Amino acid sequence: xxxxxxxxxxxxxxxxxxxxxxxxxxxxxxxxxxxxxxxxxxxxxxxxxxxxxxxxxxxxxxxxxxxxxxxxxxxxxxxxxxxxxxxxxxxxxxxxxxxxxxxxxxxxxxxxxxxxxxxxxxxxxxxxxxxxxxxxxxxxxxxxxxxxxxxxxxxxxxxxxxxxxxxxxxxxxxxxxxxxxxxxxxxxxxxxxxxxxxxxxxxxxxxxxxxxxxxxxxxxxxxxxxxxxxxxxxxxxxxxxxxxxxxxxxxxxxxxxxxxxxxxxxxxx
Amino acid sequence: xxxxxxxxxxxxxxxxxxxxxxxxxxxxxxxxxxxxxxxxxxxxxxxxxxxxxxxxxxxxxxxxxxxxxxxx
Ligand SMILES: [Zn+2]
Ligand SMILES: [Zn+2]
Numbered sequence: 461x462x463x464x465x466x467x468x469x470x471x472x473x474x475x476x477x478x479x480x481x482x483x484x485x486x487x488x489x490x491x492x493x494x495x496x497x498x499x500x501x502x503x504x505x506x507x508x509x510x511x512x513x514x515x516x517x518x519x520x521x522x523x524x525x526x527x528x529x530x531x532x533x534x535x536x537x538x539x540x541x542x543x544x545x546x547x548x549x550x551x552x553x554x555x556x557x558x559x560x561x562x563x564x565x566x567x568x569x570x571x572x573x574x575x576x577x578x579x580x581x582x583x584x585x586x587x588x589x590x591x592x593x594x595x596x597x598x599x600x601x602x603x604x605x606x607x608x609x610x611x612x613x614x615x616x617x618x619x620x621x622x623x624x625x626x627x628x629x630x631x632x633x634x635x636x637x638x639x640x641x642x643x644x645x646x647x648x649x650x651x652x653x654x655x656x657x658x659x660x661x662x663x664x665x666x667x668x669x670x671x672x673x674x675x676x677x678x679x680x681x682x683x684x685x686x687x688x689x690x691x692x693x694x695x696x697x698x699x700x701x702x703x704x705x706x707x708x709x710x711x712x713x714x715x716x717x718x719x720x721x722x723x724x725x726x727x728x729x
Numbered sequence: 730x731x732x733x734x735x736x737x738x739x740x741x742x743x744x745x746x747x748x749x750x751x752x753x754x755x756x757x758x759x760x761x762x763x764x765x766x767x768x769x770x771x772x773x774x775x776x777x778x779x780x781x782x783x784x785x786x787x788x789x790x791x792x793x794x795x796x797x798x799x800x801x
Contacts, residue, residue, distance in 0.1 A: 512788055513731065524734040526742055570745075585744035587734055591785050593792035619741035622769070634787055699735075699742055 466664065471591045472697040473704035476626065478662075478690065485623045485692050491711040494610035498531040498617040498701040499580055501555065505701045508599040511590050518590060522602055524614050526583040526691055527572050529606070531710060533579075536606045553604045557589070567591050568598060578605060583700035613705075617707050622696040625687035627666035631658045635719070636681035642672035642683055664693060665711040685709040731785045738773035750778045 467474040476486070504519040511518070535541075537550045542548035555575045559568040571585035590598060609616035615700065631652065636658055643651045648665040651658050651672065670685050696704045732747040746767045753763045764775050 494744065512785060517730075521731075521734055526735075565793060584745040585740070588744055588747070590791055591731065593789045593795075602744065613740055617739055619736070619739045648751060664752060697741070699740060705760060 466693070468704075471700055471704065472695065472710070473697045474693065476603075477692045477694055478626075478729075480555055480692065481592055481690060482692075485694060487715065488694070488708075489621050489623060489710055491706055491714050492618055492621045492696060493713050496617050496707050496710045497529075497531065497606040497608055498615050498699075498703075499527040499534070499604050499606055500552070500612075500614040501525065501527070501604045502607065503602045503603040505602065505603075506595055506599075510596045511592050511598055511621055512596075513590050518584050518598070518600070519541055521589055525589075526588055526614075526701050527553075527580050529617070529701045531606075531702065531706070534606050536608075545601070546636050547605060551605055555580075555602045557602065557700075558599050559590075559592060561592045561594055563580060565591060565593050573602075605607045615618055616703050617698060619625070619699050620668075620695065623692045623694040625668065625689060626691035626693060627663055627668055628665055628684075628686045628688060629660050629663050630684045630686075631660065632682050632684070633657050635667040635678050635680065637678065637682075639677065640676040641677065645673070661704050677715070730788075731778060732781055732783060736774040736777050737773075739771060741769075741771070741774050743774060743777050747778060747781065747783075751783070777801070 461480050462478040465473070466476055502524045505637045506518065508514055509518060534553075537547055537551045540548065540551035542551065548553070553576060557568070557573050559566070559572050568589045568591070569585060570582035570587035570589060571583055572589070574667045575581050586692060592598065608616035608694040638653065638656065638658065640653060643653060647669065648662055648667060652661050652667050653659070666685070668685060668687060672683050672687060673681050676682050683703055696707060698704050698707060702710070732744050732784050734744040735741060736743055746769065749766060750763055753788065760779060767796055768777065
């Protein structure tokens with residue numbers, strides 16, 4: 461297997477992975493979306509709420525706020541040694557939110573959360589939680605814990621994790637009459653006219669839609685769109701709770717654990 | 730009512746981008762350019778901001794007015 465980084469920044473990572481197969485890529489994708497844990501608010505105790513938003517509406521919004529996750533310090537509640545339903549400080553973080561206003565309307569932002577652990581805080585300070593009119597008040601206590609995407613989408617560490625085959629676009633210069641229809645129809649602007657031939661600019665952006673082939677009036681067609689079944693473009697976009705590299709590393713160690721468990725069961729029989 | 734925290738479809742965090750989006754569009758910028766600038770690329774996320782109406786701003790007026798009616 462050969463891996464090349466195509467694009468990388470704080471929240472997203474795009475890889476070219478060669479010498480593998482769709483089964484492995486899909487395993488990786490499914491583990492990233494449903495097994496890699498992240499931190500999110502699970503229980504909300506509303507002490508006081510006189511805002512225009514009902515308690516359950518408010519709790520729902522608070523639950524969706526992504527929190528920066530520290531996977532090395534915290535345990536999943538089901539694996540924690542405390543075995544308690546309420547949790548201990550190795551599997552639970554409490555955050556308090558208090559806001560009130562006297563004489564003008566305010567917006568309550570995610571920055572108003574006071575976390576007991578300064579590492580576990582909302583990913584962004586500017587998420588509006590509620591708006592308060594004069595003399596309205598919100599007081600609540602929220603309990604965050606690690607969870608998995610398969611239990612609820614708020615624990616999913618990614619907002620996008622997808623793969624596609626490596627596209628191969630070939631223009632047959634002998635058949636092509638440079639009519640330019642394929643250039644116009646391509647939604648990703650992959651094709652361009654360079655002198656007396658059609659050139660392929662960024663083949664990695666191709667979505668394999670094959671619209672260029674339909675647009676070509678030649679018979680047989682002057683273009684060919686195919687893909688390499690053993691090479692993939694894998695892209696992952698984090699919600700900000702973990703770095704994309706950490707999500708991928710986490711996914712691989714979970715896969716390793718699952719394979720080990722599978723092997724152990726085979727040996728016993 | 731109030732801007733959703735995340736995209737309904739993919740789960741991308743969008744709540745923190747609403748205020749900048751609505752301000753810049755109100756000032757006359759092209760919505761599609763603002764969305765590109767904010768890094769909102771997928772159409773599921775783009776429609777979240779594009780079609781959002783902040784109704785809470787209308788409802789809260791009744792509460793602002795109600796304050797003056799309440800006895801001190
Ligand atoms: Zn515990
Ligand atoms: Zn989306």
